[in-house]
Amino acid sequence: MHKPMLMIPGPTPVPEQVLLALAKQPISHRSQEFTTIMEEVSIALKWLHQTTADVLMLPSSGTGAMEAAIINFLSPGDRVLVAHNGKFGERWCNLAQKFGLEVLTVSAPWGDTVNPQEIGDVLRKNADIKALIITHSETSTGVVNDLGAISQEVRFHDAITIVDAVTSIGVMDVPIDRWGLDVVCAASQKGFMVPPGLGFVTVSPKAWEAYQRATLPKFYWDLAKYRLDGEKQGTPFTPPVNLIMALQVSLRMMGEEGLENIFHRHHRHGMTIRSAIADLGLSILARSGAESPGVTAVVSDRSPEILTKMKEEYGIILAGGQNHLTGKIFRIGHLGYVGDRDILTVISALKSILA
Numbered sequence: 001m002h003k004p005m006l007m008i009p010g011p012t013p014v015p016e017q018v019l020l021a022l023a024k025q026p027i028s029h030r031s032q033e034f035t036t037i038m039e040e041v042s043i044a045l046k047w048l049h050q051t052t053a054d055v056l057m058l059p060s061s062g063t064g065a066m067e068a069a070i071i072n073f074l075s076p077g078d079r080v081l082v083a084h085n086g087k088f089g090e091r092w093c094n095l096a097q098k099f100g101l102e103v104l105t106v107s108a109p110w111g112d113t114v115n116p117q118e119i120g121d122v123l124r125k126n127a128d129i130k131a132l133i134i135t136h137s138e139t140s141t142g143v144v145n146d147l148g149a150i151s152q153e154v155r156f157h158d159a160i161t162i163v164d165a166v167t168s169i170g171v172m173d174v175p176i177d178r179w180g181l182d183v184v185c186a187a188s189q190k191g192f193m194v195p196p197g198l199g200f201v202t203v204s205p206k207a208w209e210a211y212q213r214a215t216l217p218k219f220y221w222d223l224a225k226y227r228l229d230g231e232k233q234g235t236p237f238t239p240p241v242n243l244i245m246a247l248q249v250s251l252r253m254m255g256e257e258g259l260e261n262i263f264h265r266h267h268r269h270g271m272t273i274r275s276a277i278a279d280l281g282l283s284i285l286a287r288s289g290a291e292s293p294g295v296t297a298v299v300s301d302r303s304p305e306i307l308t309k310m311k312e313e314y315g316i317i318l319a320g321g322q323n324h325l326t327g328k329i330f331r332i333g334h335l336g337y338v339g340d341r342d343i344l345t346v347i348s349a350l351k352s353i354l355a
């Protein structure tokens, strides 16, 4: 008998209480019952995102939130600076180019972090840059960029800061208001302990000013519509009501655990996994000091075999590498609904397979 165990960086495991909300009959999204849920959820989302700004909910995966973050605040031909060091950073480049933006880049090798000073230098030389775009936690490599330092470099510039925080919200500290981040993307299937299907976009007052000037076409992803209806605890279109009911349950669980405890749990799990990997004689792809508390990329030429054996012998699903790292790394997702026992299990299974 194989009891499957999902240890990939999204989708992540979902608590039973959250799953049960999905099994309920859908309710009308124009009912008082739904309005009450939206009210609770929108307050809890601001708490989770550590912001007083709008946190808007979209019926999408993380990439839908990223697309909304581009088309709502920019115009064709705008110059943007994308700082990238992995697959998701490259996605920002592709997305921005598709919409006719002029993309300048600062990059670092996969496994390394982007240099905040380099970003500052480009911004100082190019006053016309409209947005700095960056992936906070680069899931393809298990690297966390120094967003605190980067945000300091943008403070003195007119550009808005657009951040993919898809594997950092609900995993590690992202003080959106303190760092002055303008547009922040997240998704339900990562740290939120909810199945895929909800995207989140946080929008600062400065970003709403940029919205006024932005001319890229938008309809379904027009964030002003979500803000307007959100003020009445509603949504512009039929939302995935069951996912929002599920989110209500997961946000209550997160509230009970507390932000500090959530961050600490992920930090502790990341450290435990990394020290076990070192004991096994393997190395971590991420530069020392920049390792993600939610996803660990392990360097091994035996990765394909390890992935197969973990699945066949223990039912544990891990992720492989992407692009040029295919076959060269395997990735362990340890974000969201992950407890100490899960960490012990994945470590023991790896030990037995590598022995």
Ligand SMILES: *Cc1c(COP(=O)(O)O)cnc(C)c1O
Pocket: 009, 010, 061, 062, 063, 064, 088, 135, 137, 138, 139, 164, 166, 167, 187
């Ligand atoms: C998962 C993820 C996304 C979103 O991918 P989707 O498949 O569209 O949900 C974006 N950025 C990062 C860093 C991610 O880990």
